[in-house]
Every structure is written in C-alpha cells, then in structure tokens.
Amino acid sequence: MAACDGFGVRMDVMTRLVLLGATGLMLAMAGCATPPPATDPDAVADFKQTNDPLEPTNRVFYAVNNGIDAVLLKPLALAYTYVVPPFAQTGVHNALSNLNSPVLLANDMMQGKPRRAGDTLARFVINSTVGVAGLFDVATGWGYPFHTSNFGETLALWGVPEGPYLFLPILGPGNPRDSSGYGVDVALDPLSWVTGTAITDANYARYGLTLVDVRASLFDSLDKATAQALDPYATVRSLYRQHREAEIAAAKADNRATTPGWYPSQPAK
Amino acid sequence: MHMLTRRSLLTASLATVAAIGLGALPRMARAQTPAQASAFVEQAGKDLIAVVNGPGSAADKQAKLKQIVDQVVDVDAVGRFCLGRFWRTATPAEQQQYLQLFHQVLQKNVAGKLGDYQGVTFVVGRATPRDGGTVGVATVVTRPNVAPANVEWVVSSSSGSPRIVDVVAEGTSLRLTQRSDYASFLAHNNDSVQALMDAMRKQLSQPG
Numbered sequence: 058m059a060a061c062d063g064f065g066v067r068m069d070v071m072t073r074l075v076l077l078g079a080t081g082l083m084l085a086m087a088g089c090a091t092p093p094p095a096t097d098p099d100a101v102a103d104f105k106q107t108n109d110p111l112e113p114t115n116r117v118f119y120a121v122n123n124g125i126d127a128v129l130l131k132p133l134a135l136a137y138t139y140v141v142p143p144f145a146q147t148g149v150h151n152a153l154s155n156l157n158s159p160v161l162l163a164n165d166m167m168q169g170k171p172r173r174a175g176d177t178l179a180r181f182v183i184n185s186t187v188g189v190a191g192l193f194d195v196a197t198g199w200g201y202p203f204h205t206s207n208f209g210e211t212l213a214l215w216g217v218p219e220g221p222y223l224f225l226p227i228l229g230p231g232n233p234r235d236s237s238g239y240g241v242d243v244a245l246d247p248l249s250w251v252t253g254t255a256i257t258d259a260n261y262a263r264y265g266l267t268l269v270d271v272r273a274s275l276f277d278s279l280d281k282a283t284a285q286a287l288d289p290y291a292t293v294r295s296l297y298r299q300h301r302e303a304e305i306a307a308a309k310a311d312n313r314a315t316t317p318g319w320y321p322s323q324p325a326k
Numbered sequence: 327m328h329m330l331t332r333r334s335l336l337t338a339s340l341a342t343v344a345a346i347g348l349g350a351l352p353r354m355a356r357a358q359t360p361a362q363a364s365a366f367v368e369q370a371g372k373d374l375i376a377v378v379n380g381p382g383s384a385a386d387k388q389a390k391l392k393q394i395v396d397q398v399v400d401v402d403a404v405g406r407f408c409l410g411r412f413w414r415t416a417t418p419a420e421q422q423q424y425l426q427l428f429h430q431v432l433q434k435n436v437a438g439k440l441g442d443y444q445g446v447t448f449v450v451g452r453a454t455p456r457d458g459g460t461v462g463v464a465t466v467v468t469r470p471n472v473a474p475a476n477v478e479w480v481v482s483s484s485s486g487s488p489r490i491v492d493v494v495a496e497g498t499s500l501r502l503t504q505r506s507d508y509a510s511f512l513a514h515n516n517d518s519v520q521a522l523m524d525a526m527r528k529q530l531s532q533p534g
Contacts, residue, residue, distance in 0.1 A: 287507055291511070300498055303497020
C-alpha cells in the first residue's frame, strides 16, 4: 500500500495551479522527441510502446523535480523519519488517509463499485471513531481493507485512454488523464471547499504533511529502484505505468456481490 | 570457498547456455503444477529468511544470498528478456558477456538489500497458471514498520527445474521495469550493447 501510492503527490492548490499553467506554457514552447525513421520497424514499435512523445520536456521536469527533491523534500522527509517514531508516522499516515475518504467515496460511487464505496464508508466511520480521529486503522482488521481510488482511475473505468506520458514538477509522473483527474480530486475534497484563515492554514499543514509522508514512504521503494537504474527517468516511467495499470485492473476486477452472505442463490463471484 | 562455488555455478550456467544453443529459448516448458510452484516458492523464501536472520557476518550472508539467487532464479532467461529485441542482434560473444554481467548485477542488487530483508516474514497464497507455462505464486511479504506488500513470484520450469523468472511487487514487474531501463539506455546510446555492458561494469565497480 504505502510502497508506491505516493506517485500523485499533493500540494497546495494555488501553487499547483500556477505550476500547471507554467507547465502548459513550457510544454508549448519545448520540443518533442523525434520518432525513429520508418525504415527501422523495431525502433518504431519501441517508440510507440514507450508512448512518450514529449520525452525531452519531460526529462527537463524530471531533473527539476529531482533538484527540488534533493534540496527540500528529501531532507524534510529524512528529518521526519529520523525525529518522529515509526508508530507516530503510521498514525499520521492513517489520519491523512482518513481525511481523504470523501474523495475516495465519491470516486468509488462514480465507478459504480458499491462494495468499494461501502468499504470506504465503513473505514471512515470506524477509523474516525474507534480509530481516534483516524490515527489507528482499525477497519482493515475488521474486514474493510484500504484501496486506492481517484478520478484518473474513474476516467479509466469509463474508458478514457491514458494518453502520452507526462512528467510534471511536484506532481511527478502522470498523463493527461491522471494528472487532470488529480485536479478533479482536489475539487471533490470537501475540505478544499471551506474557507477561513484557520481552515486554510490547517489545509496547508495537511498538504505539506502529506507531501512529507508520501516522500518518506518512497525511501524504501522508489529511491532504491532509481539508484539501481541506468536510466532512472525510464525506470520511473515504467514503474508508474505498471502501478497505475495494476490499480485500475484491481478496481475493474472488484465485482463483489452486494447481497449479504445469508441471501440465497448468491452467485459464486 | 564460496568464490569457488560461485565460479563453478557461473561456469555451469554458461555451459547450459552454450548447450541450449545460445539464445533459443527452450519452449518445451515441462508440466508444472501450481502446487509444485507454491512449494518451490515456500522453500526458496525459507532459505532466504534462514540466511538473512541466521548467524554470520554481513559479508557471509551476502555471499550466501548470491548463491541462493543463482539457485532459485533463472537468471539467463531473465537476462535475455531484459535485453529484449537487442538479444537477437547481439553477437554470441556479446550475449555471453552480457549474461555474465547480468548475473553479477543481479547478485549485487539482491545482496545489497540485505539490510532491508531483516525481520521479513511471508505467507504464500494462491498459485495461478500464467502465460507460457509459468505459474504465478502470490505472497504477502511483511517487514517491520512497513505496510505488508503483495508480491507475486512467477515460476517457470522451462529450464528443467522450477526457477523464478519474475517478481511482481504491488503490480510492478521487476523484469519489465529492468527491460524498459535497458531499452531506454540503448535508445539513447545508439542501440549499442557494448555501451550497455560498459554501464553495467560501471555499476558493478561502484560500492554498495
């Protein structure tokens, strides 16, 4: 769960919008990858499969992101894991995840997955109460495990293709479907509807903490994978796509019956 | 002494490659039941844990881990897969050198993760037949202070005995990821397998 769910990193809404605008501008100005000559069918097939026509631009942002990471995010996350004891880190992670439940629920419902929506609702109710404001994940032990859900995934289930690979600053790897889906998820979040200085500050803190939490969860998986790669950019691209495909496949395959166990003539699956 | 064992293992595996006829994947995948694949993964996991949590210095353990990798992983098959279309265009000498380097890189990567495996436990779940006569064995791997991870082990018996050909962690395939890494490197280095091997040698010369 924590292994890779941090690819879509969050941050404050305004900064993100500004960055997205700047990104669009730079994308328009920057060059595209040159396709290989048609005389080399193997190379052409590779190029199509890689599906990264904006690779030169993406690589620039990948480098920019690594720079931001090296001077800001990574040191913060390192300090966080050094200072905060593991049980407290888990608590923070659980609480942040619990706060995201409304977005999950909305997407579960839009995907037409009633049992997933039920899981999310049960998790939110149980963890917010018995789990002391979401600090403890009691629901997993009670048979309501965590699953991911976001608008990019919803669009995929509606049949929207991913489109070419995109690497955006802060947001990281993505594609037109998932990256714009992220914007919808922010808009779906009830906590982003409330205004007032205290709430806004709390939201800033939450986004900041999410960023650190996600970054810390990646020390173990992503950092090691890229350290061992000859081309870290391509490795991240491959990992991101595979991870997304697996998440989408899991959502698609989850067709549990909505009838209770005692109901007669329940289909096997 | 372990050097000797390793060397003989390496020679043996290279001899196997030569016997197969360099490159032609043996497609006579022998019948393999999901139960056999499960038992194999269970045993391989137990061996690994016994080394990691057992006695001995870190260097001893790393040497043993390298041996286990050679015993339970069909390294040649994985290596060929990772080179993709360039395997066909490489010369026999390049293929042999590449596989040798691939062995070493894989061993180094696994041995380098010794610290991460500390206190690891795993539970074997369902085994499902997959493409090409392989079997996917689902496991849940748990490490201290890390959320449990779903890891699938793809087992093939095309080499005669069950061997691991892929590890799929939370939906991401290790060999697919490795292949895209190599493919991208080759694409940016004039499709030169020599350049790839130079980069692999550089990786091996780095500490850790």
